[in-house]
Amino acid sequence: MLLAESLRSETGYRMVQWKMNNPAEISPDGSMRDPSHWFFQTTFWLCWLAIALLFTLVYGKLTAKDVVAILVLGAGFFLLSELMSRYMTRRGWADSFRSQAPRTLAMSVIGSLALQGMVDPILVLGFHIGTWSEVLSSKAIAGWALQGTLMFWCWGSIYSSITLRRRYQRSEMERLQLEAAVQAAELRALKSQVNPHFLFNCLNNLRSLVVEDPERARDMMLRLSELLRYALEVSRHERVTLEQELSVVEAYLELESLQFEDRLHWEMNVTPEASRAQLPPMVVQQLVENAIKHGISKRPHGGEILVSASVSGGALVIDVENSGQLPATPGSGFGLENARQRLRLLSGELARLTLSNRDSDRVAATASIPLS
Amino acid sequence: MRLRTLIVEDSRLARMEMRRLLEGHPEVEVVGEAGNADEAEILIPESQPDLLLLDIQLPGRNGFELLESLDSTPLVIFTTAYSEFAVQAFEQNALDYLVKPVEADRLAKALQKASNLIGHQEPRETPGEQSVTEGRSLLKVTDRVFVKDGEHCWFVPLAEVRLLEVEGNYTRVFFGNHQPLIPKTLNYLESRLDPQVFFRASRQHLVNLNWVKDVESWFSGTLRLTLRSGQQVEVSRRQAQRFRDLMSF
Numbered sequence: 095m096l097l098a099e100s101l102r103s104e105t106g107y108r109m110v111q112w113k114m115n116n117p118a119e120i121s122p123d124g125s126m127r128d129p130s131h132w133f134f135q136t137t138f139w140l141c142w143l144a145i146a147l148l149f150t151l152v153y154g155k156l157t158a159k160d161v162v163a164i165l166v167l168g169a170g171f172f173l174l175s176e177l178m179s180r181y182m183t184r185r186g187w188a189d190s191f192r193s194q195a196p197r198t199l200a201m202s203v204i205g206s207l208a209l210q211g212m213v214d215p216i217l218v219l220g221f222h223i224g225t226w227s228e229v230l231s232s233k234a235i236a237g238w239a240l241q242g243t244l245m246f247w248c249w250g251s252i253y254s255s256i257t258l259r260r261r262y263q264r265s266e267m268e269r270l271q272l273e274a275a276v277q278a279a280e281l282r283a284l285k286s287q288v289n290p291h292f293l294f295n296c297l298n299n300l301r302s303l304v305v306e307d308p309e310r311a312r313d314m315m316l317r318l319s320e321l322l323r324y325a326l327e328v329s330r331h332e333r334v335t336l337e338q339e340l341s342v343v344e345a346y347l348e349l350e351s352l353q354f355e356d357r358l359h360w361e362m363n364v365t366p367e368a369s370r371a372q373l374p375p376m377v378v379q380q381l382v383e384n385a386i387k388h389g390i391s392k393r394p395h396g397g398e399i400l401v402s403a404s405v406s407g408g409a410l411v412i413d414v415e416n417s418g419q420l421p422a423t424p425g426s427g428f429g430l431e432n433a434r435q436r437l438r439l440l441s442g443e444l445a446r447l448t449l450s451n452r453d454s455d456r457v458a459a460t461a462s463i464p465l466s
Numbered sequence: 467m468r469l470r471t472l473i474v475e476d477s478r479l480a481r482m483e484m485r486r487l488l489e490g491h492p493e494v495e496v497v498g499e500a501g502n503a504d505e506a507e508i509l510i511p512e513s514q515p516d517l518l519l520l521d522i523q524l525p526g527r528n529g530f531e532l533l534e535s536l537d538s539t540p541l542v543i544f545t546t547a548y549s550e551f552a553v554q555a556f557e558q559n560a561l562d563y564l565v566k567p568v569e570a571d572r573l574a575k576a577l578q579k580a581s582n583l584i585g586h587q588e589p590r591e592t593p594g595e596q597s598v599t600e601g602r603s604l605l606k607v608t609d610r611v612f613v614k615d616g617e618h619c620w621f622v623p624l625a626e627v628r629l630l631e632v633e634g635n636y637t638r639v640f641f642g643n644h645q646p647l648i649p650k651t652l653n654y655l656e657s658r659l660d661p662q663v664f665f666r667a668s669r670q671h672l673v674n675l676n677w678v679k680d681v682e683s684w685f686s687g688t689l690r691l692t693l694r695s696g697q698q699v700e701v702s703r704r705q706a707q708r709f710r711d712l713m714s715f
Contacts, residue, residue: 294547298566302483394502394526
């Protein structure tokens with residue numbers, strides 16, 4: 095088992111899940127707080143300005159006062175629409191097309207009244223265009239309210255539909271990216287759970303065994319299926335019983351026996367209480383695989399593996415002992431720290447993993463997993 | 467052309483599988499099987515195979531370490547369950563490598579390469595005719611040595627080795643653009659190499675005479691050799707006389 099690899103995929107998985115639980119992370123408000131926002135704003139209101147000037151020119155005489163009034167009005171539109179866009183963004187109006195229209199309409203009415211309240215004093219007091227009695231007549235107020243509302247409504251509808259569309263595209267893209275990430279994480283998890291060296295050696299040995307002992311080969315194919323199914327499916331479950339785990343470990347050891355034959359002996363020693371205990375899947379499997387990889391497979395004459403498990407002090411204690419010795423220089427490719435971290439990730443902070451020489455010819459890995 | 471082959475592979479079933487695959491190749495004669503590097507190290511000098519089918523992953527010393535311990539290597543086809551970078555680094559100059567389970571076509575191609583190479587070599591001498599020193603035959607210029615330097619590996623024909631230099635208990639091998647170290651002493655190598663080809667110029671150097679381009683007299687009775695690569699090697703006073711004798715016979 096490539097421990098570092100599996101740890102990496104573990105954290106990869108967590109990151110993906112974390113992202114899934116935080117929609118804000120994958121779908122930001124989708125507003126146009128970027129160059130395209132300003133592009134839209136400028137284009138829209140410059141168009142309005144051009145049309146207003148053209149209209150005045152066609153239907154009357156375009157005086158300096160008219161130009162000033164239109165410019166001030168345009169500035170008012172721009173400023174208020176800017177405020178509205180911020181408000182829409184903050185309130186997350188880009189959630190759906192439904193309920194969009196009435197809300198935009200209401201906002202437009204308020205906007206148009208605010209526009210009059212803002213623009214009229216400037217025109218009357220600042221530029222002496224028109225008189226208070228003129229602008230405060232009910233006809234003028236109603237007429238301007240209607241025009242302003244239409245303008246804002248038009249603007250608001252376009253703005254929010256563009257925003258919605260952009261947001262949809264973004265979330266679609268992110269959904270695809272997320273799917274790819276999940277798949278990659280699953281693949282990595284699978285890869286880390288099935289050591290390719292083991293898998294291909296196993297297939298090669300099976301190919302040979304088919305000729306030598308077809309019945310046993312058929313049996314071994316079942317064992318391989320059991321192991322692969324477990325690695326692929328059960329890893330998604332949180333917990334398995336030790337009994338389930340050990341049945342897969344046994345299948346694994348039988349398959350390794352095709353490679354090692356009489357160079358590999360094993361024994362399991364598990365109390366009934368321990369075999370009912372729950373633990374994260376692949377924990378014992380990993381310890382045994384490491385015992386083979388770093389112990390048995392390094393020895394020309396092989397050796398033995400002893401798996402024992404018991405419950406003591408509210409914890410499941412699993413002991414995997416193998417022939418061999420730890421290298422004199424520690425930390426050489428054992429990935430012990432990674433294995434430890436992985437165990438803690440899966441079984442909580444109280445989980446322990448130690449690795450030591452038991453005697454001059456034995457190494458023992460001991461995992462202690464608190465029982466919930 | 468017969469291809470005397472030794473299978474080095476730790477799994478018995480995998481060895482059987484390889485034998486079965488080789489049955490389709492009558493030119494291949496399996497001269498033995500080894501389950502680990504130690505067994506192979508004994509079998510190779512005994513059975514003098516032309517070809518090794520060598521698994522890289524072996525219990526104890528691995529395939530590379532086995533090759534390093536040999537004075538000269540037969541042709542080698544690596545087999546591995548899973549191609550890793552070590553093999554890829556090799557692809558350039560290994561004869562070939564096969565992933566297990568082995569496809570018959572790929573094996574056939576690899577064996578063809580081996581046959582072609584063997585065909586170009588001079589026929590193997592029968593043991594009785596070999597020049598023998600202290601019971602072991604000397605290496606010929608067509609023999610290959612396996613050289614590993616970090617992640618790079620080479621099978622170097624001795625004819626391409628122009629110079630060997632002392633480096634403590636190791637020896638630096640000069641060939642092509644490379645000069646890696648091998649874990650053997652120069653004295654040991656001298657004892658295994660043909661003295662007609664590899665001349666001990668001094669305590670430091672063993673020179674391949676076929677690479678010498680120019681010889682000039684140097685200080686107080688010593689000589690200076692210039693190799694075709696441009697490298698210059700000094701011949702000590704004591705060895706200079708031997709060199710003259712060797713050159714003038």
